[in-house]
Amino acid sequence: MKAHLLQLLLPVAQSIYPEILANSIQLDRPKSIEHGDFSTNLAMMLAKPLKKNPRELAALIIEKLPASTFVEKVEIAGAGFINFYLNEKARTFIIHEILKNPDAYGQNTSGLDEKGKPQKVQIEFVSANPTGPLHVGHGRGAAIGDSLARLLKFNGWDVTREFYYNDAGAQIDNLTKSVHARCQNIDPSDPVFPEDGYRGEYIVEIANAFLNKSSIKCEGKTVIASGNINDLESIRQFSVASLRHEQDQDLNLFQIKFDVFTLESSLYQNGQIEKVLVSLVKNGFTYEEDHALWLKTTDFGDDKNRVMKKSDGGYTYFISDVAYHLNKWERGFKRVINEQGSDHHSTIMRVRAGLQALKVGIPKTYPEYVLHQMITVMKGGEEVKLSKRAGSYVTLKDLIDEVGCDATRYFLVARKPDSQLIFDIDLAKTQNSDNPVYYIQYAHARIAGVLNQWAGDINKLSNVNLDCLKSSQELILIKRLSEFPEIVLHACIELAPHTVANYLKDCAADFHSYYNDTKFLVENEVEKLARLSLIKATQIILKNGLYLLGVNAPEKM
RNA sequence: CUCCCCAUAGUUCAAUGGAUAGAACAAAUCACUCCUAAGGAUUAGAUCCCUUUUCGAAUAAGGGUGGGGAGGCCA
Numbered sequence: 152m153k154a155h156l157l158q159l160l161l162p163v164a165q166s167i168y169p170e171i172l173a174n175s176i177q178l179d180r181p182k183s184i185e186h187g188d189f190s191t192n193l194a195m196m197l198a199k200p201l202k203k204n205p206r207e208l209a210a211l212i213i214e215k216l217p218a219s220t221f222v223e224k225v226e227i228a229g230a231g232f233i234n235f236y237l238n239e240k241a242r243t244f245i246i247h248e249i250l251k252n253p254d255a256y257g258q259n260t261s262g263l264d265e266k267g268k269p270q271k272v273q274i275e276f277v278s279a280n281p282t283g284p285l286h287v288g289h290g291r292g293a294a295i296g297d298s299l300a301r302l303l304k305f306n307g308w309d310v311t312r313e314f315y316y317n318d319a320g321a322q323i324d325n326l327t328k329s330v331h332a333r334c335q336n337i338d339p340s341d342p343v344f345p346e347d348g349y350r351g352e353y354i355v356e357i358a359n360a361f362l363n364k365s366s367i368k369c370e371g372k373t374v375i376a377s378g379n380i381n382d383l384e385s386i387r388q389f390s391v392a393s394l395r396h397e398q399d400q401d402l403n404l405f406q407i408k409f410d411v412f413t414l415e416s417s418l419y420q421n422g423q424i425e426k427v428l429v430s431l432v433k434n435g436f437t438y439e440e441d442h443a444l445w446l447k448t449t450d451f452g453d454d455k456n457r458v459m460k461k462s463d464g465g466y467t468y469f470i471s472d473v474a475y476h477l478n479k480w481e482r483g484f485k486r487v488i489n490e491q492g493s494d495h496h497s498t499i500m501r502v503r504a505g506l507q508a509l510k511v512g513i514p515k516t517y518p519e520y521v522l523h524q525m526i527t528v529m530k531g532g533e534e535v536k537l538s539k540r541a542g543s544y545v546t547l548k549d550l551i552d553e554v555g556c557d558a559t560r561y562f563l564v565a566r567k568p569d570s571q572l573i574f575d576i577d578l579a580k581t582q583n584s585d586n587p588v589y590y591i592q593y594a595h596a597r598i599a600g601v602l603n604q605w606a607g608d609i610n611k612l613s614n615v616n617l618d619c620l621k622s623s624q625e626l627i628l629i630k631r632l633s634e635f636p637e638i639v640l641h642a643c644i645e646l647a648p649h650t651v652a653n654y655l656k657d658c659a660a661d662f663h664s665y666y667n668d669t670k671f672l673v674e675n676e677v678e679k680l681a682r683l684s685l686i687k688a689t690q691i692i693l694k695n696g697l698y699l700l701g702v703n704a705p706e707k708m
Numbered sequence: 709c710u711c712c713c714c715a716u717a718g719u720u721c722a723a724u725g726g727a728u729a730g731a732a733c734a735a736a737u738c739a740c741u742c743c744u745a746a747g748g749a750u751u752a753g754a755u756c757c758c759u760u761u762u763c764g765a766a767u768a769a770g771g772g773u774g775g776g777g778a779g780g781c782c783a
Contacts, residue, residue, distance in 0.1 A: 229727050443781055461781040468783055496712050497778050569713055583746050593746055601743050653722055667748040
């Protein structure tokens with residue numbers, strides 16, 4: 152509908168002001184229903200270059216505007232807004248479109264290339280190291296990342312979900328030492344316990360399982376514990392496998408699936424690290440100092456240079472990050488989005504600098520980042536700071552166990568990523584209208600209830616006469632439904648899934664209001680079918696929207 | 709000290725540079741013989757401060773104040 156109006160407007164605008172660009176014409180959704188369905192500020196924009204009064208220009212534009220079967224009237228308002236009011240044909244059209252292809256409604260093709268092929272995009276998220284259970288922060292990353300993946304897919308992209316983890320390095324050594332200590336009944340209060348060791352109770356569980364020679368299945372392999380306390384290599388492998396396995400279980404519980412797992416160690420094994428190192432040296436961006444090899448990231452805007460190869464001969468995480476992102480590029484991902492906690496923001500500059508120094512044509516803004524801020528978990532009016540098992544933080548599993556997958560996902564995705572989030576467990580647990588998840592899901596279930604009670608053939612609803620839908624609740628609801636495709640596109644472009652969550656809350660509110668005002672299952676067959684069509688269309692939108700958030704849409708509650 | 713994010717109603721959060729800044733909770737009021745009251749209707753209440761750009765700013769720019777995060781040869 153928006154595209155239709157733009158088509159009407161563009162030739163008119165060009166005839167008045169030939170230099171105008173198609174994408175510079177703004178067509179907005181006015182906040183107030185009195186200002187119509189769409190509004191353009193075109194006349195105000197042209198007023199300055201043409202040195203004319205905006206209201207006069209608006210009158211001229213309207214005069215030249217061709218007739219449309221969907222437009223009821225066009226008015227000038229305020230300083231020079233041109234407002235479009237759609238007629239009942241447009242409303243009927245919208246509902247029929249939704250009912251015609253329910254699963255696809257709201258999708259668009261903005262992710263396709265010129266040949267109409269889906270473009271590849273990779274989204275990396277969670278990427279937790281296997282040193283402990285996933286915490287709430289990972290949960291926020293998981294909820295946002297997965298929702299972004301769904302949104303991109305909905306917008307025509309070919310999406311790969313990827314999880315990267317460090318399976319070697321200093322932190323894994325720490326993990327190994329911690330399990331080793333616990334195998335010998337050394338607990339964190341003991342002075343010989345590793346100083347930077349992991350202190351959670353889960354380390355004890357791993358140690359016990361190791362001593363019992365347990366086996367763990369992880370990523371298609373089975374790892375068997377040797378049970379030998381001095382076999383540090385076995386402890387390492389078993390600990391990593393245990394924690395990876397546990398994280399996978401948590402992700403399953405959270406209904407999140409990854410397409411690819413990449414191990415940091417694989418970058419060493421396949422020579423990618425060495426290749427990157429050679430290339431950076433060859434390009435002249437390195438120097439030696441204090442027996443370490445440094446990269447001149449300051450050449451690319453960093454505030455200090457960074458070590459790639461340590462004085463002890465080992466590599467830093469930084470060089471593998473660069474190698475990993477080169478690897479993404481070489482796999483054909485022209486677009487990569489990294490979803491991370493904002494506490495890692497300092498890596499952005501370094502990774503991008505490293506990629507620039509390779510001089511292989513990678514854009515300066517590669518990869519894109521979505522950073523989410525910290526979460527405070529509240530319960531009974533107090534901040535919850537730690538879990539029994541993990542010791543120092545609240546785990547994702549604790550949250551899911553307590554409030555359920557749907558509520559957890561909704562609350563973690565419903566806020567703008569770059570603002571801090573307060574997760575109120577008591578609110579997430581309530582099962583009434585205080586809780587937006589239940590409010591939205593209940594709207595969906597309520598519609599299912601009405602349709603069940605009607606017990607008619609749903610297919611009959613797809614092409615009924617809708618002219619009788621004229622009450623204010625009906626007009627408001629139809630208008631809301633018609634906005635869905637624009638919400639989907641906007642959320643995808645801005646990488647902002649929370650806008651979908653807000654939209655759904657509004658949409659559910661419009662429906663509940665309608666429900667209480669109007670009885671659907673009435674004697675008059677024409678009215679009944681028209682109303683059922685409208686609520687069926689609403690149900691489709693709610694379902695598709697909830698899908699984009701990774702939240703289920705129940706038929707019954 | 710430097711860098712990044714944030715600041716909107718009593719509270720938790722919205723708002724593609726647009727028109728009268730939206731919800732929800734909390735507060736006050738109303739209606740259950742009615743497709744699920746897990747819902748609805750009504751009332752009251754907010755853009756941290758200063759300056760600039762603009763026809764027009766919560767939004768952009770500059771400067772403050774306050775909160776969080778990052779500044780390792782850790783990730």
